[in-house]
Amino acid sequence: MKKNKNTRKVTIRKAPFIAIFIFFVLGAVGISLGEPSRVLEQATQICLSCIGIG
Amino acid sequence: MEFIRKWVQALFFLITNGYWSFPVSRGIYQGPLKVICSPGLNCYSCPAATSYCPLGALQQLMGGIRLALENGQFYVGFYVIGAMGILGSFVGRMICGWACPFGLFQELLHKIPSPKFGIWRPLRFIKYAMLLFMVVLLPLFAVDAFGFGQTWFCKYICPAGTLEAGLPMIILQPGLRASLGLLFLNKLVILVFFIGWAVLASRPFCRTACPLGAFYALFSKIKLVKLRLDTDRCTNCEACHDVCPMGVHFNESPEDMECISCLACTKACNFNAISLEIGGVPLAGQAPYKPPNVQLE
Numbered sequence: 619m620k621k622n623k624n625t626r627k628v629t630i631r632k633a634p635f636i637a638i639f640i641f642f643v644l645g646a647v648g649i650s651l652g653e654p655s656r657v658l659e660q661a662t663q664i665c666l667s668c669i670g671i672g
Numbered sequence: 673m674e675f676i677r678k679w680v681q682a683l684f685f686l687i688t689n690g691y692w693s694f695p696v697s698r699g700i701y702q703g704p705l706k707v708i709c710s711p712g713l714n715c716y717s718c719p720a721a722t723s724y725c726p727l728g729a730l731q732q733l734m735g736g737i738r739l740a741l742e743n744g745q746f747y748v749g750f751y752v753i754g755a756m757g758i759l760g761s762f763v764g765r766m767i768c769g770w771a772c773p774f775g776l777f778q779e780l781l782h783k784i785p786s787p788k789f790g791i792w793r794p795l796r797f798i799k800y801a802m803l804l805f806m807v808v809l810l811p812l813f814a815v816d817a818f819g820f821g822q823t824w825f826c827k828y829i830c831p832a833g834t835l836e837a838g839l840p841m842i843i844l845q846p847g848l849r850a851s852l853g854l855l856f857l858n859k860l861v862i863l864v865f866f867i868g869w870a871v872l873a874s875r876p877f878c879r880t881a882c883p884l885g886a887f888y889a890l891f892s893k894i895k896l897v898k899l900r901l902d903t904d905r906c907t908n909c910e911a912c913h914d915v916c917p918m919g920v921h922f923n924e925s926p927e928d929m930e931c932i933s934c935l936a937c938t939k940a941c942n943f944n945a946i947s948l949e950i951g952g953v954p955l956a957g958q959a960p961y962k963p964p965n966v967q968l969e
């Protein structure tokens with residue numbers, strides 16, 4: 619039987635899901651350590667060095 | 673597609689810079705949304721910024737790591753790296769092509785009529801050195817007498833910070849002008865340099881110096897949403913070379929770390945050899961062969 623050249627085997631790539639999971643866990647660990655409050659504290663103050671002064 | 677991309681870029685610009693009462697408040701947004709990571713390079717000291725810049729936050733955390741640990745606080749960057757990594761694992765540098773305000777700014781500059789030039793490809797490695805040294809190692813290890821590291825990339829290089837935060841803040845808060853000195857001049861020169869270069873060449877900052885682009889580039893092989901090349905259809909006609917804003921030769925390097933998934937090459941390819949996939953699954957079934965636009969005399 620002639621094989622249809624347009625029929626392609628779809629292989630699901632696992633690597634992106636593993637990477638998403640790892641970084642999700644990392645982020646969750648950061649949240650459990652209270653890091654978001656530190657980030658928020660920094661982001662709500664004017665960073666003088668960012669604007670070329672400090 | 674280019675039309676849609678421009679609208680998405682504009683939308684992300686507005687979402688990440690949605691605090692429009694700054695001319696009245698004369699300060700930056702200080703609300704709870706700033707706990708959310710901006711996908712693209714967007715200075716969080718920009719008066720309109722509504723989210724945090726991952727590079728700025730990471731440098732601040734690296735610089736303050738000693739003091740935090742001494743106080744029993746394990747603020748070592750997991751939250752920020754986690755957010756950056758999730759974004760990178762999903763779409764990688766597609767963020768550069770679709771969601772970064774500074775990328776959009778450079779694209780608009782490049783539309784200014786002028787002679788156009790390429791960029792010597794080896795210069796792309798500079799941005800990885802920026803990421804390693806200016807964002808991680810120097811803030812972490814070059815500390816002052818109190819154990820504090822500096823935000824090296826923000827302080828000495830970032831042209832987005834000068835444009836989005838430095839210039840607006842010295843307009844909004846005249847009191848800051850007295851503190852301007854060599855540091856500001858250095859940053860202003862860098863900004864002007866990249867503005868001029870962006871007129872002459874496509875996205876020079878993204879291609880040579882951006883540590884955030886460098887970070888997302890690390891996901892080029894494993895990101896969920898990516899472009900793929902159908903080698904059966906590709907005729908190596910090199911039409912994709914001419915349209916790429918990042919100097920990628922897609923037919924030679926389909927997982928190139930410079931690719932920002934702008935999709936310009938998918939449109940340029942007359943043989944429909946380039947398509948988008950999600951986790952290995954083609955986004956929409958492979959389009960049929962499109963005959964090249966040849967005109968007979």
Ligand code: SF4
Nearest residue numbers: 768772775878882885
């Ligand atoms: S390389 Fe940097 S500046 Fe360029 S689009 Fe990506 S994040 Fe934005």
Ligand code: SF4
Nearest residue numbers: 916931932934935937
């Ligand atoms: S390779 Fe294609 S999708 Fe990637 S940046 Fe170049 S033109 Fe855009």
